[in-house]
Amino acid sequence: MVVNIRKLPDRYYIMPGNAACPGCPETMGLRYIKMALGDNVVLVIPAGCSSVIQGIAPRSGINFPILNIVFAAAASAASGLKAAFEAQGKDVHVVVWAGDGGTGDIGFQALSGAAERDEDIIYICVDNEAYMNTGIQRSSLTPYGAWTTTTWTGKKEHKKNIPYILISHGVKYVATASVGYPTDFIEKLQRAAKIRGFRYIHLLAPCPIGWRFDPGLTAKVAQLAVQTGLFPLYEYINGVFRLSPIAKKYKDPKKRKPVIEYLKLQGRYKHLLNKPDEVKKIEEYIENLWHLIDALEKTFTAEGGKGEAIYRSL
Amino acid sequence: MEERATKVLLEEPQTLFLAPLSRPALGSVGKTGTWRTMRPVVILDKCTGCKICWLYCPENTIFMRDDGKVRIDYEYCKGCGVCANVCPFDAIEMVPEG
Structure with missing residues (x-):
């Protein structure tokens, strides 16, 4: 189902004047969630920037009913x-809106448990690749070479791949999305809303403060992450895997933009720019990532090419 | 007795609020328009009303005018400049505030 932006009503999808x-x-x-799912949503928010964005009581900056909960219990509370x-x-759609720390590090046991029990919730990980709220500390989802206040010479480990871990759990729906492609994210949310069972969406969210770039470039950086092949967009429904239409052409390495274009926009990679060896390691990581995607595409296919039909019917 | 117990459980729960609940409202941290250092200005001749800026605006401060073009709510706009960067027609310009 394709979203028509022009037909969406002019209203407050998030309250202006938030923190x-x-x-x-x-x-x-959060705006795209309201555009996709409407008002029939309850958010569960573990500690993170989103707990702060709500602002000062008795007013709230987020236009949803919210349960604020501790890091380790987000998925269990939603269940x-x-x-x-x-x-x-x-x-009611119960949606968990957790950061990368609340998903990959502290909240992982609850997430894994809820996925295994196949609870009927939508879990969205807003991946800004560090603990931005507490002052840009490294998380297990911080990529290789990135500066944070706890890895001041650049992180030495690669990013943990949470969507693959969730596919291994055998859940009903797994998808990756980027705030640079809102219509793609809205479509994925609407598709997820029609499925019953545990649904996981990994949303890339470039943070201007922690990634050290100009606030006006948020959408551009999020698009570049996809265009350089660093963040492939794909979906997995009930054992059928497919690349999203937007990301399909980046399967060919020649069509991808050079990764240096993505790195040079961000201050957190400043120390990498004159070190070709380090940039090469990131390029190798992209290659490996796409080998894995190739393998997933070959493994999770529907019988008789029915895969596309499944996606079109939702 | 047992039947009654399940019935009570399924009724709408009587919630006792010990702390005041927050409700969605404008300006939960005040008039955020004062944070702005750069002001986005719509060049109406170039605006086609494609709503791309409306879609990307993180603050929900872009609205449609009656003539199909966009206007910006300067009371709450934080001046991040996402709209100026995503506009396909360069119809939004960032000018220094003050």
Whole structure:
């Protein structure tokens, strides 16, 4: 289903005057949730920037009912909420809106547990690649070479690949999205809303403060991550894997933009720019990433080429 | 007795609020327009009303005018410049504030 931007009504998808920094990708993402799923959503937010964006009580900057919860319990709290709504006979989308630390590090046991139990919730990881709220500390999802306040010479390890881990759990729906491609993200949310069971969306959210770039470039950096092949967009529904239409052409290495274009926009990679060896390591990482995608594409195919039909029907 | 217990459980719960609940409202941290150092200005001759800036605006401060072009709510716009960067027609210009 294709989204028509022009037909979406003019209304408050997020409340202006919230506490987000200028150019914040999280408020962009929260707007797209409301555009895709409407008002029938309850958010579960573990500690992170989104807890702060709400602003000062008795006002809230986010236009959703919210349960603020501790890091380690986001997915479990959402499971309980969904069970309570089911008991009351209400059909509500329970959406977890967690950062990369709340997903990959601290909240991982609850996430893994909820995925294994196949709880009927949508889990969205807003990946800004570090603990931005507490002052840009490294997380397990910080990419290789990136500066943070705890890796001041650049991180030495590669990024943990949470979407693959979730595919290995055998959940109903896994997708990656980027705030640079809103229509793609909205489509994925609408597709996820039609499926019952555990659904996971990994949303890339470039943070101007932590990644050290101009706040006006948020959308551009998010697009460049996809165009350089660093962040492939794909979907996995019930054992059928496919690359998203936007990202399909980046399968060919010649069509990808050079990764240096993405790196030089960001101050966190400043020390890498005159070190070709380090840039080469990032290029190798991209190659490996696409080998893995190739393998996933070959492994998770529908019988008789029915895969496309499944995507079109949702 | 047992039947009654399940019935009570399924009824709408009577929630006791010990702390005031926050409700969505404009300006939860005040008039954020004062944060701005650069002001986005729409060049109306170039604007086609494609709504791309409206889609990307992180603050929800871009609205449609009656004539199909966009206007910006300067009371809350934080001046990040995302709209000026995504506009395909260069119809939004960033000018220094003050």
